[in-house]
Amino acid sequence: MDRVGTVTRPDRWQHEESGAAAGPGAATRTGLRPDTWIMLAAVAAPIATAAALIPWRTQLDTADNALFLVVVIVAVASTGRRMAAATAALVSAVAFDYFLTRPYESFRITRHSDLITEVLLLVVGLAVGELAARGRRHRDAASQGRHQMELLHAVTELAATGHDAEEVEAAAAHRIAELLHLRACRFSTRATDKTMARIRPDGRVLVGAEVWSTDDLGLPTRNVDLPVRSGGWLLGHFILTPTPGRPVPAERLLVAVAIADQVGAALAADESPHRLATAGGAPVRSGADEPGP
Secondary structure, eight states, rough: OOOOOEEEOOHHHHHHHHHHHTTTTTTTTTOOOOHHHHHHHHHHHHHHHHHHTGGGGTTTTTTHHHHHHHHHHHHTTTTTTTHHHHHHHHHHHHHHHHHSSSSSSSSSSOOOHHHHOOOOOHEEEEEHHHHHHHHHHHHHHHHHHHHHHHHHHHHHHHHHOOOOOOHHHHHHHHHHHHHHTSSSSEESSSSSSSSEEEEOTSEEETTEEEEEEEEHHHSSSSSSEEEEEEEEEEEEEEEEOTTTTOOOOOOHHHHHHHHHHHHHHHHHHHSSSHHHHHHHHBBBBBSOOOHHH
């Protein structure tokens, strides 16, 4: 008899996904998104800083005035928003021209040195914004990588400490559903649909003989098969129900394969290959994850 367990997405995952769909600019209690506040600061802060320097503009060199505006640009860029940093750089250059260069309160520039300072202010602001945006992407990638390893470690620890195979299956189904943003995930000793898409051991997704790009399109079809293997035997399947159109990076698929392999190790420790074969297990053909004939 098949041992089947189904994990559907808890409400907290749905709330997290709703927030993720809205992006980092999800609305706050004030009704404005954080990105909106940052963009407003990118426009207002350079103007306010330049206006605050008006009483000292005749005493300070224009390069000194420009340094104050560079500090504002760096502060905006530290949020990691490239567009906000670019906006702050552009507004800073305009505010510098209007408030802090002669003739004052005019967009004309009469001194060559002031023109060079303004151009450098704009270039530096754009460069700092780009570097900050890349740094933010790297931090996000590192954070996601740590979370993926935590999911894998949770299942590995259960398998390594001798927990019952069904307990490992249930924990793995939860982690895989969270990892791949699935609507549901269930374990079965038999694949229910020979035509469904399948995740290979190298993390690639096959639909028939074609490789599917999950980075752009997400997981295909209504159900996706994630084989569970151990010791050259195909011991079962996680049947995945994807969230339509939700991109899934290739590295997450590799972690899902590793989690499924931990379940295979737990199953192999629970039951002999002969019993598994009797229950529906099959030898894995070399270079594939398909059951043998």
